[in-house]
Amino acid sequence: MESWLYILCICLTLGAAIGFMAGLLGIGGGLIAVPALMHILPQVGVTAEKLPHVAIATSLAAIILTSLSSARAHHKRGNIPWSLFRSMMPGFVLGALCSGYISELIEAKFLQQIFAVFVILMALQMAFPFKAESSRDLPSPISLFIAATLIAIIAALMGIGGGVLLVPFLTWCGLQMRYAVGFSAATGLLIALFGSIGYTLAGWGTAGLPEWTLGYIYLPALIGIVTTSMLMAPVGARAATTLPTTKLKKAFAVFLTLVGLKLVFY
Known part of the structure; x- marks a missing residue:
């Protein structure tokens, strides 16, 4: 079997797991996809020097369709404060565009350890949720742009997608939880x-990347993950x-901790 086809088949299974767990526990797929892709992508010739970049880029691309579906659902429920979204949008666009170039400046091993x-940290947040709702006003436009x-x-x-960072920040700034979650989806x-x-x-044009790679995005893995994750997310929901989601979240937090420790010393 061609190596790209083999990866596609594996990522169809991976996508099903990601979609189900996302629907079941309300977690972002990147926490599952990136470690899994770091494990399987060397089989298609992704070198250690580019492995974290390709895994992270592919995971990020897979989030586009799932985020679109979530954003549409929250928009229908009136949960997205569009005026705030428009004011913070330039910062999100600038930061997201710069990320690929910033990753180029970080050594692969160090990038993996940062992840x-x-x-x-996300496992700890999952096991012991941080609640920071307050009645304070939103920061100034400049502060919001920087954030x-x-x-x-x-x-x-x-x-x-950034929800694990954005939701606590917005609730700390005084935004109601349902608006913070809807804003995070958009x-x-x-x-x-x-x-x-x-x-x-x-x-x-980076040398040493396998066929079927668009920049740092490995397309067979992307197609596999997106195809089944979209189907399984409603099943998980x-x-x-x-199912006892609270207990499952704590168990999954332990699993994520072990994954993180392995990546630190891998």
């Missing part, structure tokens, strides 16, 4: 789209009504 530490830029850079560097689409563009441009 590993991030995974461990949006930094959040977009971090999210796109880690291959995630922002995830923006970060994923422009972050993918940034990684595509940054990786364009339905299962959330009957």
